[in-house]
Amino acid sequence: FVLAAATAALMAGAAPAMANCDDGEVVIKFSHVTAATGHPKGEAATLLAKRVNEEMNGKACMEVFPNSQLFNDNKVLEALLLGDVQMAAPSLAKFEKYTKKFRLFDLPFLFNDIDAVDRFQTSEDGQKLLDSMQRKGLQGLGYWHNGIKNFSANKPLVAPTDAAGLKFRVQTSEVAVAMIEALEANPQKLAFKEVYGALQTGVVDGQENTWSNIYTKKFFEVQDGVTETNHQVLDYLVVTSTEWWDGLDPAVRDQLKTIMDEVSATRNSMSTEINTQNRAKILEAGGKIRELSADERQAWVDVMKPVWDKFKDDIGQELIDSALSANK
Numbered sequence: 001f002v003l004a005a006a007t008a009a010l011m012a013g014a015a016p017a018m019a020n021c022d023d024g025e026v027v028i029k030f031s032h033v034t035a036a037t038g039h040p041k042g043e044a045a046t047l048l049a050k051r052v053n054e055e056m057n058g059k060a061c062m063e064v065f066p067n068s069q070l071f072n073d074n075k076v077l078e079a080l081l082l083g084d085v086q087m088a089a090p091s092l093a094k095f096e097k098y099t100k101k102f103r104l105f106d107l108p109f110l111f112n113d114i115d116a117v118d119r120f121q122t123s124e125d126g127q128k129l130l131d132s133m134q135r136k137g138l139q140g141l142g143y144w145h146n147g148i149k150n151f152s153a154n155k156p157l158v159a160p161t162d163a164a165g166l167k168f169r170v171q172t173s174e175v176a177v178a179m180i181e182a183l184e185a186n187p188q189k190l191a192f193k194e195v196y197g198a199l200q201t202g203v204v205d206g207q208e209n210t211w212s213n214i215y216t217k218k219f220f221e222v223q224d225g226v227t228e229t230n231h232q233v234l235d236y237l238v239v240t241s242t243e244w245w246d247g248l249d250p251a252v253r254d255q256l257k258t259i260m261d262e263v264s265a266t267r268n269s270m271s272t273e274i275n276t277q278n279r280a281k282i283l284e285a286g287g288k289i290r291e292l293s294a295d296e297r298q299a300w301v302d303v304m305k306p307v308w309d310k311f312k313d314d315i316g317q318e319l320i321d322s323a324l325s326a327n328k
């Protein structure tokens with residue numbers, strides 16, 4: 001009976017109370033998978049909670065659960081729909097079950113840099129995508145930047161042929177799978193919290209991630225080095241359930257959205273700096289970073305960019321063109 005009652009409560013969207021919340025406050029559990037400090041997402045979530053708790057005291061109460069403490073990214077979307085948590089910020093690669101449109105962001109070498117990503121996300125087309133999963137019960141509240149990804153492996157990677165035959169951990173993204181296969185390497189989907197162990201024990205040989213993820217989760221310690229391929233963006237969708245969001249008192253919802261937009265603008269403008277700092281910290285800690293010449297990098301482009309063809313119908317050529325126009 002207890003279990004059934006708990007399930008019923010979750011289905012009804014009622015969140016279990018948190019220790020630091022007062023009666024009558026809207027409880028907001030924010031679950032994510034990265035480090036809380038020194039990381040673009042971790043810092044953004046912390047600032048969001050700080051502002052909500054200060055400015056909405058008596059109305060709302062937010063607690064952040066970082067480092068996959070509560071859920072990994074695939075489970076968290078189900079948890080959102082059940083009302084077990086109210087906010088999360090999985091990477092854009094992890095929405096495949098809910099929309100194929102987000103495959104756009106995974107296309108290798110689509111955006112020149114994070115400023116181009118920002119221009120697209122803030123454009124009309126980018127903003128429309130926030131509402132693209134409403135029928136599935138998910139509401140995007142905004143985008144948070146992490147940065148651009150690089151490959152690492154347990155052997156030196158300079159030419160794309162160096163990756164052939166290796167096993168790479170990927171996120172749950174078919175574009176990532178196709179990309180690794182284009183390198184004649186083997187993709188293995190794994191949750192973020194399993195990556196360090198899988199690299200350490202040799203379950204996989206390599207992975208692809210941003211400087212912030214590679215540094216804060218110490219992947220560089222169990223890899224030969226990181227190669228500056230700068231091949232793909234890793235950004236986040238701050239997401240909630242439409243049911244919970246639509247059920248909020250309009251004044252509470254408006255205030256939350258205003259705070260959310262301000263936090264996004266503030267923290268997004270700092271993501272590149274954080275990644276640059278984490279790149280430097282990898283070097284300070286004795287990690288190896290391989291820079292590529294323009295010709296060397298072009299070889300990676302030539303091998304991986306053809307995967308676009310496989311996904312352009314899912315995404316739509318117009319949307320791809322719209323994203324490309326953000327490169328200026």
Ligand code: LMR
Pocket residue numbers: 033034041090091146171191192209213234
């Ligand atoms: C990953 O799984 O590599 C990333 O999505 C983790 C994260 O949230 O940055």
